[in-house]
Amino acid sequence: MSDANLPALPWLAPLQARRAHYADLRLRLSGLLHGETDPIAAYATVACELHHAFAAFHWTGFYRVLPNGSLIIGPYQGGHGCLRIGAGQGVCGAVADSGRSLRLDDVESFPDHIACSSSTKSELVVPVIRPGGELLAVLDIDSDHPAAFDALDQAQIESIAADLGSRLAAP
Ligand code: SME
Numbered sequence: 301m302s303d304a305n306l307p308a309l310p311w312l313a314p315l316q317a318r319r320a321h322y323a324d325l326r327l328r329l330s331g332l333l334h335g336e337t338d339p340i341a342a343y344a345t346v347a348c349e350l351h352h353a354f355a356a357f358h359w360t361g362f363y364r365v366l367p368n369g370s371l372i373i374g375p376y377q378g379g380h381g382c383l384r385i386g387a388g389q390g391v392c393g394a395v396a397d398s399g400r401s402l403r404l405d406d407v408e409s410f411p412d413h414i415a416c417s418s419s420t421k422s423e424l425v426v427p428v429i430r431p432g433g434e435l436l437a438v439l440d441i442d443s444d445h446p447a448a449f450d451a452l453d454q455a456q457i458e459s460i461a462a463d464l465g466s467r468l469a470a471p
Contacts, residue, residue: 315452322456325353329460339364339436339468344375346464350441350457351377359417359442362428363392365435371396374437381440382416390414391425395438401426403454405447417442424449426458429465436465 313321332345343362351360361376369387388397391413395402404423407413413423420442428437439461443449449457 318452321353322452325349326456326460329463333464333467337468340375342464342468343437346439346460347375347377350460356443356445356448357441358444359420359440362437362439363396364437365396369396371438378442379417382414385414391423392438392440395425395427396435399427399429399435401454401458403449405449407442419444421446422448424454424457426454426461428461428468430468431466436468439464 329346329349332349333342336342336345343364347361351357357378359376359378359381361378361381362374363371363385364374366372371385371387371392373381373383385392387393389412391402391404391407391410394410394412402410402423402425404410404413407415407420407423422443422445424441426439427435428439429435439457441449441457
């Protein structure tokens with residue numbers, strides 16, 4: 301769970317070291333989640349492991365999709381998050397609507413961004429989708445550093461979210 305081998309700004313570490321760090325994380329998650337199909341248990345575990353794996357991740361958590369398309373907070377790590385997000389609102393709502401990830405180097409560049417914390421500078425949001433195509437949740441990671449996420453982070457977090465979607469039972 302430690303990121304002792306990575307600098308505080310993980311994107312400054314060599315790509316190979318970051319890949320290895322993600323590989324360790326994925327291995328841990330696969331062991332911890334083995335046989336687990338409960339969404340809340342799985343979200344809590346992923347939020348905890350991800351949050352503590354990278355020093356630049358300052359808020360890491362899930363918003364669950366409600367039947368009316370709005371979002372409600374799920375397990376997270378970091379300061380308190382907004383409890384509910386209306387359908388289509390904010391970065392999370394946009395990702396839930398489109399089913400596609402959004403990576404923002406500067407949250408101010410997204411006019412509809414919802415600032416749960418004024419210190420947030422950059423954000424990565426990816427969908428959690430079951431194999432049949434049902435959207436369960438979005439995984440939101442915020443950083444107080446600008447441009448904290450790059451293509452490697454996006455690909456790895458998308459893959460973690462896809463694994464998650466494929467193991468969960470219907471809510
Ligand atoms: N920034 C998000 C809201 C969630 S918080 O950042 C935890 C958004 O615009 O949807």
